[in-house]
Amino acid sequence: MFNEMGPYTKNILNKELLVALRKKKYDFKMSESLIKFNDRNKQGNVNLNKSEVKQSGTVTNEDVIKIQQREKKIIDWKGKIALSPLTTVGNLPFRRICKEFGVDITCGEMAMCSSLLQGSPQEWALVKRHHTEDLFGVQLCANNPHVLTKCGQLLNQEMDIDFIDLNLGCPIDLIYREGGGCGLLRRSKVLECCIKNLSQILTIPLTIKTRTGVYSNEKVAHKLAPNFQKWGASLITIHGRSREQRYTKLADWNYIKEVAQAAAPLPVYGNGDILSYDDYKVALDTCPELAGIMIGRGALIKPWIFTEIKEQKIWDISSSERFEVLKKYTNYGLEHWGSDNKGVENTRRFMLEWLSFLYRYVPIGVLEQPPQKVNERPPSYMGRDDLETLMASSSARDWIKISEMLLGPVPDNFQFLPKHKANSYT
Numbered sequence: 001m002f003n004e005m006g007p008y009t010k011n012i013l014n015k016e017l018l019v020a021l022r023k024k025k026y027d028f029k030m031s032e033s034l035i036k037f038n039d040r041n042k043q044g045n046v047n048l049n050k051s052e053v054k055q056s057g058t059v060t061n062e063d064v065i066k067i068q069q070r071e072k073k074i075i076d077w078k079g080k081i082a083l084s085p086l087t088t089v090g091n092l093p094f095r096r097i098c099k100e101f102g103v104d105i106t107c108g109e110m111a112m113c114s115s116l117l118q119g120s121p122q123e124w125a126l127v128k129r130h131h132t133e134d135l136f137g138v139q140l141c142a143n144n145p146h147v148l149t150k151c152g153q154l155l156n157q158e159m160d161i162d163f164i165d166l167n168l169g170c171p172i173d174l175i176y177r178e179g180g181g182c183g184l185l186r187r188s189k190v191l192e193c194c195i196k197n198l199s200q201i202l203t204i205p206l207t208i209k210t211r212t213g214v215y216s217n218e219k220v221a222h223k224l225a226p227n228f229q230k231w232g233a234s235l236i237t238i239h240g241r242s243r244e245q246r247y248t249k250l251a252d253w254n255y256i257k258e259v260a261q262a263a264a265p266l267p268v269y270g271n272g273d274i275l276s277y278d279d280y281k282v283a284l285d286t287c288p289e290l291a292g293i294m295i296g297r298g299a300l301i302k303p304w305i306f307t308e309i310k311e312q313k314i315w316d317i318s319s320s321e322r323f324e325v326l327k328k329y330t331n332y333g334l335e336h337w338g339s340d341n342k343g344v345e346n347t348r349r350f351m352l353e354w355l356s357f358l359y360r361y362v363p364i365g366v367l368e369q370p371p372q373k374v375n376e377r378p379p380s381y382m383g384r385d386d387l388e389t390l391m392a393s394s395s396a397r398d399w400i401k402i403s404e405m406l407l408g409p410v411p412d413n414f415q416f417l418p419k420h421k422a423n424s425y426t
């Protein structure tokens, strides 16, 4: 897609590549040889002399060593704020809004390697990048080094991406049971293989996003963190909760500190429960070791959190200013998903998913003790005007009403149930 400034949505899957993937004609020799080579030389990087150079398909061992030794792009992670990867809601129009409010790093929603390799258009949509996303990563999920390394090669060669993030936190049962996401935390040999091969195939940095562990009483991130650097990772983000916990308890920032200390000198970002500049400051005061902070639900509930942090203030944003943000999202949504009926309904669906988080924002003027905390459910309240009251409603019917103010009436029999339980307090 183009405007007078040039292409503004990048990483669009072209037809040739789609066909190559569908017909399994894409040349993955580089990743296949790398995995074979690393399998044979379990130590990873080895120096072979000429007589030891063997053929591995059309890629020789010498070629593999050259692949391993390519120069990597370096990113300065220090002092930046990152938007979490957020399935469904962290779409491109939402990330544009966050960029405008000042976030530094953005990341696409978790993409399944197997679906990318099959050329699934829905999965490739998760790789798209707006030109304003000037430090942008793609998050990958897989349960084995083969698909992960191939995907790394493919994205590195074909797309414009600054870093690849490996998901070690996804708690979804199906993915976990098959050994992906959080499941990789329990398969240390496979995990080592995944990180080593993926980091070696990439010329861009590999980052890792992990939870504390699978079980609350069995934290593992601090033990794995020093290995992550040895295996080739450039950054760890630690979400201070276990798989078991989901969102039931507050993130453990003391443990986040432990991980940052164990990982040093590898940079670490802390993640969990940040909803204000106050929270951000307390987190960094508790863990000065951290290179930066990642924010998830805080950005969904109030995307202007990035401005608050950058300007070190509390912003008593009015309902009309908040409505303007939704208007912008509408325009960005129609641009992204199309302005035909299908595009309008897609924009509406994604807006409703977002509204199921946005309603949790409590205006500063209404709070007894600002700033708001992520786990505090406010008693029901009247806003300072009708729009503020409407925006505070936890009823899907009112979210639909807001969508109708921006996108016109919903089709007959329209229903909406939010996908994510994380939008509610319990």
Ligand SMILES: Cc1cc2nc3c(=O)[nH]c(=O)nc-3n(C[C@H](O)[C@H](O)[C@H](O)COP(=O)(O)O)c2cc1C
Residues within 6 Å of the ligand: 084, 085, 086, 087, 088, 089, 109, 110, 139, 167, 169, 170, 209, 239, 271, 272, 273, 274, 294, 295, 296, 297, 298, 420, 422, 423
């Ligand atoms: C709606 C939603 C979708 C999420 N999707 C992803 C995802 O695709 N990949 C991921 O690593 N984490 C995902 N997470 C977890 C967040 O990235 C983040 O680690 C977690 O919410 C804790 O941060 P917070 O307390 O700032 O929200 C998701 C969280 C939410 C609420």
